[in-house]
Amino acid sequence: MRSSVGNPAAEKRGMNLTLRIWRQQGPTVKGKMVTYKITDISPDMSFLEMLDVLNEQLILQGDDPVAFDHDCREGICGMCGVMINGQAHGPQQTTTCQLHMRSFADGDTIDIEPWRATAFPIIKDLAVDRRAFDRIIQAGGYISVPTGTAPEAHATPVPKADSDAAFDAATCIGCGACVAACPNASSMLFTAAKVTHLGLLPQGQPERNDRVVNMVAQQDREGFGGCTNIGECSASCPKGISMETISRLNHDLLGALRAGARPKS
Amino acid sequence: MPLELFSVGEPIADTAAPTDVPIGERWSERKFRGRLVNPANRRKLTVIVVGTGLAGGSAAATLGEAGYKVKSFWYQDSPRRAHSVAAQGGINAAKNYRNDGDSVHRLFYDTVKGGDFRSRENNVHRLAEVSVNIIDQCVAQGVPFAREYGGLLDNRSFGGTQVSRTFYARGQTGQQLLYGAYQALERQIAAGSVEQHARTEMLDLIVVDGRARGIVARDLVSGEISTHFADAVVIATGGYGNVFYLSTNAKGSNATAIWRAHKRGAYFANPCYTQIHPTCIPVKGDYQSKLTLMSESLRNDGRVWVPKERGDTRDPREIPEDERDYYLERIYPSFGNLVPRDIASRQAKNVCDEGRGVGPGGLGVYLDFAEAIERMGRPAVEAKYGNLFDMYAQITGEDPYQVPMRIYPAVHYTMGGLWVDYDLQSTIPGMFVIGEANFSDHGANRLGASALMQGLADGYFVLPSTISSYLADGPFEKVDESHPAAVEALTGVQEQVQKLLSINGNRTPASFHREVGQLMWDLCGMERTDEGLRKAIDRIQEIRQEFWSNLKVTGDWHSFNQTLEHAGRVADFIELAELMCIDALHRRESCGGHFRAESQTPEGEALRDDENFAYVAAWEWTPEGQPPVLHREALEYEYVHLAQRSYK
Numbered sequence: 001m002r003s004s005v006g007n008p009a010a011e012k013r014g015m016n017l018t019l020r021i022w023r024q025q026g027p028t029v030k031g032k033m034v035t036y037k038i039t040d041i042s043p044d045m046s047f048l049e050m051l052d053v054l055n056e057q058l059i060l061q062g063d064d065p066v067a068f069d070h071d072c073r074e075g076i077c078g079m080c081g082v083m084i085n086g087q088a089h090g091p092q093q094t095t096t097c098q099l100h101m102r103s104f105a106d107g108d109t110i111d112i113e114p115w116r117a118t119a120f121p122i123i124k125d126l127a128v129d130r131r132a133f134d135r136i137i138q139a140g141g142y143i144s145v146p147t148g149t150a151p152e153a154h155a156t157p158v159p160k161a162d163s164d165a166a167f168d169a170a171t172c173i174g175c176g177a178c179v180a181a182c183p184n185a186s187s188m189l190f191t192a193a194k195v196t197h198l199g200l201l202p203q204g205q206p207e208r209n210d211r212v213v214n215m216v217a218q219q220d221r222e223g224f225g226g227c228t229n230i231g232e233c234s235a236s237c238p239k240g241i242s243m244e245t246i247s248r249l250n251h252d253l254l255g256a257l258r259a260g261a262r263p264k265s
Numbered sequence: 266m267p268l269e270l271f272s273v274g275e276p277i278a279d280t281a282a283p284t285d286v287p288i289g290e291r292w293s294e295r296k297f298r299g300r301l302v303n304p305a306n307r308r309k310l311t312v313i314v315v316g317t318g319l320a321g322g323s324a325a326a327t328l329g330e331a332g333y334k335v336k337s338f339w340y341q342d343s344p345r346r347a348h349s350v351a352a353q354g355g356i357n358a359a360k361n362y363r364n365d366g367d368s369v370h371r372l373f374y375d376t377v378k379g380g381d382f383r384s385r386e387n388n389v390h391r392l393a394e395v396s397v398n399i400i401d402q403c404v405a406q407g408v409p410f411a412r413e414y415g416g417l418l419d420n421r422s423f424g425g426t427q428v429s430r431t432f433y434a435r436g437q438t439g440q441q442l443l444y445g446a447y448q449a450l451e452r453q454i455a456a457g458s459v460e461q462h463a464r465t466e467m468l469d470l471i472v473v474d475g476r477a478r479g480i481v482a483r484d485l486v487s488g489e490i491s492t493h494f495a496d497a498v499v500i501a502t503g504g505y506g507n508v509f510y511l512s513t514n515a516k517g518s519n520a521t522a523i524w525r526a527h528k529r530g531a532y533f534a535n536p537c538y539t540q541i542h543p544t545c546i547p548v549k550g551d552y553q554s555k556l557t558l559m560s561e562s563l564r565n566d567g568r569v570w571v572p573k574e575r576g577d578t579r580d581p582r583e584i585p586e587d588e589r590d591y592y593l594e595r596i597y598p599s600f601g602n603l604v605p606r607d608i609a610s611r612q613a614k615n616v617c618d619e620g621r622g623v624g625p626g627g628l629g630v631y632l633d634f635a636e637a638i639e640r641m642g643r644p645a646v647e648a649k650y651g652n653l654f655d656m657y658a659q660i661t662g663e664d665p666y667q668v669p670m671r672i673y674p675a676v677h678y679t680m681g682g683l684w685v686d687y688d689l690q691s692t693i694p695g696m697f698v699i700g701e702a703n704f705s706d707h708g709a710n711r712l713g714a715s716a717l718m719q720g721l722a723d724g725y726f727v728l729p730s731t732i733s734s735y736l737a738d739g740p741f742e743k744v745d746e747s748h749p750a751a752v753e754a755l756t757g758v759q760e761q762v763q764k765l766l767s768i769n770g771n772r773t774p775a776s777f778h779r780e781v782g783q784l785m786w787d788l789c790g791m792e793r794t795d796e797g798l799r800k801a802i803d804r805i806q807e808i809r810q811e812f813w814s815n816l817k818v819t820g821d822w823h824s825f826n827q828t829l830e831h832a833g834r835v836a837d838f839i840e841l842a843e844l845m846c847i848d849a850l851h852r853r854e855s856c857g858g859h860f861r862a863e864s865q866t867p868e869g870e871a872l873r874d875d876e877n878f879a880y881v882a883a884w885e886w887t888p889e890g891q892p893p894v895l896h897r898e899a900l901e902y903e904y905v906h907l908a909q910r911s912y913k
Contacts, residue, residue: 026824044549044662052554052775059773059819059828067825069342071515073555075656076440077346098659123486124825131463134343138455142448143407147327147725150398150405154362157416167409167434170441174345203407 014040015101018109019054021066027121033111043102047090048073048080050101051112067125073097075238078173081180082126083113088177088236095175095238115176117185118223130176132222133190139218140211141194143203162200169196171239178233178241184225189233191215192249193241199252209256216253217263270802270847274894277532277883281731282387282687288904289369292391295687296730300737307332310736311495313480315467315522317344319439319717320700321501322446323724329453331729333736336493337450338462338482340517340830345447348503348515349720352439353560353653354423355431356403356717358396363420367428369393376715377905379425379605380680380708381857381873383535385881386904387687388705392715395722400432402725406445410434423713424561425605425912431714436560436653442717446724462493466830467522468761469754470498470529470696471744477526477696478744479751481758485830488823490762492746492755496739497695497732500526501724504679504701506539508838508845509790510782512676513545513558519834520841523683523702531691532883532896534704535681536841537849540711540858541791542677543609546660546670547629556675557660559632559653561713564602566637566646567670569593569609571630575620581631581669592616600912607710607858607871608912610674614791615869617673624671633669674791678716680707680858681848684883684898688731689723692883695741697732699723704881709857762822765832770815774832777812781805781839789846794862798850805843812839844884844893851895854878866909875907 016039024031038057041050048070055065071079075098084090090099104110112126120128158166172193179187195212198204204211227246234243283294302310310333314325317339325337339347361367372393377384400418404410410432411419420429434441453459464485471479471492479494505520506512527533544559570591572584592612594601602609613630616622623629638646643666647654654665661671682704689697689705700720707715744751788801812835820826855864855871856878864872873879881898 042550042552045552046554046660049552049554053552055828056773056775059817060771062817062819064819065828067827071341071346071517072348072351073516074351074513074557075659076351076437077341077348077515078343078350079341079346094659098656100659100662102662127825129486130342134345134451134454137448137451142452143405144452145402145405145449146330147323147402147449147729148398150401153360153401153404154417156404158412159416160412160414163409163412163416166407167411167441170407170409170434170444171437173350173440174343197409198407201407201409203405 014042015104015106017041017104020109020111021125022113023066023125024122026124031122041101043100045101046073046097047084047099047101048097067123067127069127070097076173078175081115081175081177083115083180085111088115088181089238093236093238093240098238115180117179119185119187120176120179128176130174132224133174133176133187135222136187136191136215136218137194140207140214141198143198144207156202158201166197166200169193169200169241169245172241173239175238177236177238179224181232181236182225183230183232184228186227186233187219187222187224188227188246188249189237189241191219192245195249195252196245199248208252209259209261212249212252212256213261213263269892271851271892272894274885274896277684277896277898279385279387279686279898281690284387288386288390291387292394299731299734302733302736304332308334309740310334311336312497312499312732313338313493313495314499314501315480316347316501316503316702317447317450318347318349318501318503318700319443319446319720320724321499322347322443322450323721324499324501324699324728325459326446326449326453327725327729329456329458332458335453335459336462336495337459338465338467340464340466340485342463344450345444347443348518349443349717350440351515352717353436353558354562355421355433355438355714356399356442356721357423357430357714358400358432358718359393359430360397360400362418363429365428367430371428372396372430374905375426376706376712377708378910379710379712381710381871381910382708382875382879382902382905382907383856383900384706384708385900386902391727392706392719392722395726396718398726399718399721403442403445406449408434408441408445421562421565422603424564424603424609425712433562436562436650439717442721446721467502468525468758468833470526470693471751471754472529472693473744473748473750475694476741477693478741481754483758486825488821488826490755490758492751494744496736496741497697499697499699499728499732500683500702501699502702504682505841506676506679508782508842509676509785510778511548511553511556511786513542513556516555519837521834521837523698524837524841526683526691526693526696528886530693530886531696531698532684532885533681533844534684534881534883535848536845536884537789537852537859538680538709538857539676540606540678540680541610541674543606543613543674544632544672545675545677546657547624547673549625557656558675558677559657559670559672561606563632563650563653566641566649567602567632567634568636569602569630569632571616571621571623581623581633590616590621597912604912605710605712610791611860613674629671629673631669632672634665635669638666676786678711680704680709680711684881688734689728690731690735695735697728699728709859762829762833765816765829765836766818766822768814768816770817772815773817774828774835777808777816778831778835778838781808781842785842785845789849792860792862793849795850798846801846802843802850805839805846809839812836847893848882848884852878852882873909
């Protein structure tokens with residue numbers, strides 16, 4: 001993961017900003033960009049804390065606050081995520097909750113929009129429905145090992161290099177930035193991360209072929225676009241999931257198809 | 266004793282543990298004596314599981330695999346978001362892979378001692394026994410634990426122990442364990458054995474003829490409030506640290522499910538036992554929405570210090586060694602920086618109270634890696650702690666490879682929770698409580714890397730075994746939305762939601778949340794006094810009154826309305842805060858994370874009063890205007906010798 005330290009020269013006084021935010025009442029209602037002025041924002045605030053300040057003001061005015069998803073606010077749950085000036089999670093390679101206002105300058109205008117993808121319908125304003133990701137996992141993103149059936153943990157040593165690479169892929173937080181950043185709205189990086197994680201481990205071998213064909217078929221069914229190896233996904237991934245995972249997925253997919261694996265209908 | 270604040274009821278006892286056999290045989294014996302449900306009958310039995318963290322996710326998956334019909338509820342969009350995901354450091358297990366003298370008995374002993382002798386021996390012993398199975402299960406699921414070059418699992422040590430028994434996946438152990446449980450759960454959803462209710466929040470429990478039979482829940486997207494029924498209800502909604510507003514919990518973590526179950530008759534045990542974690546990033550401004558933990562594992566290699574002189578504002582790198590006070594190493598030479606959390610937190614508070622704190626407001630101490638970087642080399646430090654250092658840099662704008670981290674204690678975990686017996690069943694038959702939501706295993710202080718262990722022990726192994734004894738009497742008489750108990754619960758929830766929307770005052774839910782949180786931090790936080798707690802109780806009652814007369818929530822309840830969600834949770838936090846203070850006031854001893862200024866040793870350590878307080882305080886809710894009722898469960902120690910904790 002890229003370590004990104006803020007600009008220490010950023011002045012510690014309040015910033016005045018213009019926000020242009022996508023407002024949309026519901027999935028079937030037409031939305032629009034609405035402009036808000038906000039003052040005295042500390043550079044040490046997180047991006048979401050800045051939105052909190054705006055929302056507190058809106059509530060007191062009797063206006064509808066901006067809906068946005070968030071939860072852990074420490075960059076690990078994957079619940080938050082918006083397009084900031086056209087970039088998924090904004091100008092740094094991190095989650096929206098970990099982006100701090102020191103990344104912006106006094107007087108900036110900031111555009112804030114939801115993830116845009118057919119497979120991620122809008123719920124309200126900046127909140128989208130990402131359950132398509134869960135359905136991709138349901139299609140095969142697991143190792144079938146009912147509770148109580150596991151052998152002793154040390155029965156199967158795993159080479160450290162494989163284990164470390166599996167871990168790197170497994171750090172995907174399912175935020176959806178990859179889809180939002182991709183011009184095709186492809187979920188390939190998300191799927192590839194799981195295929196790589198489980199495919200690198202000895203425990204993941206028995207289901208390896210079925211896993212990849214079924215997960216790929218599911219992403220097509222969900223309406224995600226195809227992957228054309230552009231790489232915006234990896235460049236916007238807060239966990240730095242690498243493009244190599246996509247190569248591994250393609251490798252596994254071809255191998256599985258050659259071996260006769262076919263998706264469940 | 267302040268009788269006006271509570272009354273005393275009959276003692277309570279845990280009758281589910283088979284205490285007629287030795288402690289090492291009790292869990293096997295309980296499973297053997299428990300009744301089973303044959304596989305053909307399981308599909309006729311429905312279980313509601315609320316929450317999908319380590320406990321709820323693993324329980325729902327395991328019950329689904331066993332063949333029960335499971336209905337799983339969570340408030341986020343995906344089960345993978347549950348806040349277990351944020352646990353950093355690791356998970357304990359008595360594998361003794363390091364050959365350093367670990368055993369089930371030692372893990373049991375360490376945990377009881379770490380909890381300052383306020384947990385139940387039977388539960389803790391079972392936890393230690395089951396710990397080894399958890400590691401096996403997770404490895405088989407593909408959890409990528411850290412490994413050594415030989416391909417075997419690596420371990421590290423954690424606070425309050427002298428062995429290395431903590432398994433970890435860099436600083437993201439909770440994430441990886443949760444994804445294991447999440448994937449198992451998604452597999453069951455695909456198989457049709459688990460019915461999913463995403464973005465749905467439990468708002469009440471439905472009790473029929475004395476049994477928990479369902480819940481009232483609100484679909485947070487459509488706003489629809491509806492009833493759901495089952496033969497048993499499992500609550501796995503985590504802790505209530507967000508009472509303090511600022512904590513390491515997720516913003517959405519809340520006490521609503523456990524509090525409303527409490528109001529339906531479930532006793533609430535030891536609500537004042539709160540864990541204040543010593544290593545968090547200090548507060549920066551009044552806009553702050555949460556606090557971020559820096560894993561306790563950092564204390565393996567980082568050294569905690571403050572300047573010897575008060576008011577020393579020099580750059581820490583320019584303070585010479587002999588002008589630094591490595592106070593944990595000085596006071597506790599044998600455990601040093603790895604003393605348990607409650608002790609490390611209180612000492613940080615002490616040095617800051619002396620005026621030796623660092624950073625803005627003097628509320629911080631240094632956690633310094635200079636020596637570790639020199640000893641191990643930067644790449645090794647990066648490999649071990651890289652993601653934590655990145656996180657610190659991201660939040661503070663400072664580079665911890667160059668400048669010592671600044672840390673300060675923050676609310677992290679709640680050892681208290683709904684009272685359960687050995688079967689994890691609450692005082693409402695048919696309602697089980699697992700994970701952080703119950704009170705059972707950590708006493709007055711939880712050791713590091715034990716929360717993940719407990720969550721998964723409860724969800725994978727304990728609950729699935731014990732719940733069958735209860736379900737063997739089922740299926741129970743069919744209940745639907747027309748049952749008077751269901752109508753009453755549903756109407757109650759609708760009326761409350763309507764009320765929250767209709768006040769139309771001048772303050773937001775967040776402003777009330779901040780106010781009650783600050784009050785709790787000041788008066789029911791790291792140090793508590795009789796006077797302060799009484800003041801807090803008075804003030805909470807005023808805040809509560811103002812909340813119900815001056816709250817402002819915009820919008821309606823028939824749609825996605827995050828302000829309304831927050832308002833409902835704050836209403837419950839305020840009520841719970843009062844019970845926490847009453848519990849803290851009545852416990853006139855110090856133990857673990859509960860430090861009463863009136864009860865300390867000459868050296869300033871927590872001084873227990875075993876003669877009067879070696880019990881679990883289980884509180885019964887009473888209708889408006891009447892004080893809660895205290896039921897005592899005596900704690901008996903057959904295997905662990907009660908002693909003053911010493912980490913010197």
